[in-house]
Structures are given as structure tokens and as C-alpha cells.
Amino acid sequence: MTGRVLVARMDNVGDVLLAGPCVRAVAAGAGHVTLLAGPRGRAGAELLPGVDRILTWCAPWIDPEPAPVSPADTSAFVDRLRALELDRALILTSFHQSPLPLALLLRMAGIPWVGAISEDYPGSLLDLRHRVEGDPPEAERALSLATAAGFRLPPGDDGKLAVRRPLPDTHALTGRPGYVVVHPAASVPARQPSALRSAATVTALVRAGHRVVVTGGPGDRPLTAAVAGNHAVDLGGRTGLPELAAVLQDATVVVAPNTGPAHLAAAVGTPVVSLFAPVVPAARWAPYGVPVIVLGDQAAPCRDSRVRNCPIAGHPCLESITPDQVVQAAEELSADRGGGLQTGGVS
Structure with missing residues (x-):
């Protein structure tokens, strides 16, 4: 079993929910899962099965209304990542987003293995440069990255979206x-x-x-x-x-x-x-x-x-x-x- 794994999905709530099957596959093969979410998606992260810790940071290359890039804030984020002593990281992005800015920060935090779907040349930023053919549903696209990294859904998991239960009585x-x-x-x-x-x-x-x-x-x-x-x-x-x-x-x-x-x-x-x-x-x-x-x-x-x-x-x-x-x-x-x-x- 892999040790401490970070899964990043830094968009809105719906994007985070679509990452759920990928997260569960990672959780089935990891000792501890940290989900890195943006502030707009954190509430979705709190509902995902398989997540042990949530880390929130606003990525200025993803958020639609980002604040100016702050060297101090970025350095503090890297320090927070380093303190987690992570073994691996998977970066989930939409097709039009690059995983490479985050991959660079993960490398700066000392994470030894990083995987992502990337059309751009990653140099030494990625250990796994995964390619996806065609135009599959976003949940399947994300799950394919976990599969390529060696993580599988556990027996009986149908790969659909899911939330933590029980839910409140409304x-x-x-x-x-x-x-x-x-x-x-x-x-x-x-x-x-x-x-x-x-x-x-x-x-x-x-x-x-x-x-x-x-x-x-x-x-x-x-x-x-x-x-x-x-x-x-x-x-x-x-x-x-x-x-x-x-x-x-x-x-x-x-x-x-x-x-x-x-x-x-x-x-x-x-x-x-x-x-x-x-x-x-x-x-x-x-x-x-x-x-x-x-x-x-x-x-x-x-x-x-x-x-x-x-x-x-x-x-x-x-x-x-x-x-x-x-x-x-x-x-x-x-x-x-x-x-x-x-x-x-x-x-």
C-alpha cells in the first residue's frame, strides 16, 4: 500500500464531485489521502468518501477571479505541502488547464512522485505524463489517471459519483x-x-x-x-x-x-x-x-x-x-x- 497521497482538484464543487471515483481508487491503495481543493470547491471535498484531510489554496492560474500572485502566499503554501511529508501526488485538471504550475510547487515541496494528464512537455516536473484519448466523461477521465498510477477501485465500487453518509434530515x-x-x-x-x-x-x-x-x-x-x-x-x-x-x-x-x-x-x-x-x-x-x-x-x-x-x-x-x-x-x-x-x- 502506498503511503501518503495528495489528489489535487482545484475548481468548483461540481469538478470536485466528479473527481470522487478517482479519489476512492487512490484511497483503496493509500494509507492516507489529502485532497487539495480551491476555496470554491472545498464544500464538495468535505462530502467525498475516501478523503482523510482537506488542504485549501487558491491557485491563481485556475480560479476565475484570482488575487495577484503573492510570493509570500505561494511560499507558505509550499511550506504547508512540505510539512505533510507526502509520498505521491496526482493532479486533476480540466482539459484546458495545465497541471505544470502546481507540479512545480509540489516538486519545490519535496514530493518525490507526481502524476498528471498533460499535453504540455513536463520536463522533470512529472513522473507520470498520462494521455487520454477521445472525449470521455470527466469522471472517467480523472479515474483513468488513478488507474495509470496503479490505483484501482475496490471490489464492489461501481465507479459512480458518491457522497459521505449519513446526510442530514431535511x-x-x-x-x-x-x-x-x-x-x-x-x-x-x-x-x-x-x-x-x-x-x-x-x-x-x-x-x-x-x-x-x-x-x-x-x-x-x-x-x-x-x-x-x-x-x-x-x-x-x-x-x-x-x-x-x-x-x-x-x-x-x-x-x-x-x-x-x-x-x-x-x-x-x-x-x-x-x-x-x-x-x-x-x-x-x-x-x-x-x-x-x-x-x-x-x-x-x-x-x-x-x-x-x-x-x-x-x-x-x-x-x-x-x-x-x-x-x-x-x-x-x-x-x-x-x-x-x-x-x-x-x-
């Missing part, structure tokens, strides 16, 4: 299980339907006979209030991530854009109607391991652009999704939890 917030969750917010505007469109979706779901719970973070309260209206339970700002996981677990289906809570729904086993803007590929970033129906024009002009704000007037890739389409998809997933990923373009 029935006082939601009532009995069996509702539909609508989560209208995303981390960037290009991935988020308008408040009017989300409110119309809630109204259509209620008219179709469904109880609806609307979720969101503290900063989403004006949005969730507008979307819930008088038709749904508004939980905007009323749950931490463990409570949100419990709320999603008790739903029959979750309706959400490409956002962390969609991956959290997958991690608790709940099907997802994914309102997916094609600024990143759905094949890679759609919720993983549960029945999913992807709605949205995946051939829209914004495809693969990674833009934060939609460049097309009217945001057609998401605004063209009708409430009736969402209701139909939600009822299909509620009736049959055994389905797989289905991609439906919206004209």
Missing part, C-alpha cells in the same frame, strides 16, 4: 420525499436559463401535478424567489451542501443547468433533466452515472466556446427549451429510473 424543509427539484442557477450566465424561463418551468410542473422545490445558494435568493413564486417551496440560501444533497436525494428528479448541484444530484443517485448550454461538451460534463435527459441545442453557435456570457442574442440554446419539454422529460425520468443518457436538441 424533511422539515421539503415535506415528504417525492417532489421535483428545480435549481435555476449556474456559476456563469452562459449556462443559466433566464428567471422567466425557469419560473415558467416551475408553473408547468405544478400544473402537471408535481410538488416543486426550488434550490439555490445564498447569492441566489432573489432568483429562487422569482422562480418559485407562489407555486413552489423556496429553499434559496437555506441549505448548506450536505443539506442540499439530502434535498436532492429525496427528489424524484432534478431539473438543473450545467452546475455543481446537477453533479450533486448524480452523486446521491437522482435522475437529472439537464438544461445544458453547449459552451462545453455535454458528453464530458453532463451529470454522470444516473439517468439523464439533456435538453438544449447542442449544435448552437456557442458550441465549445467556454464563454461566460452568451454571445448570441436571446440565449437561444436554453431559452428555446419549452416548459412542456421539461415536464415531459421529468415525467419520463420519474417513471423509469433505469434509462441512460439521452440528448435531445431543441429547435
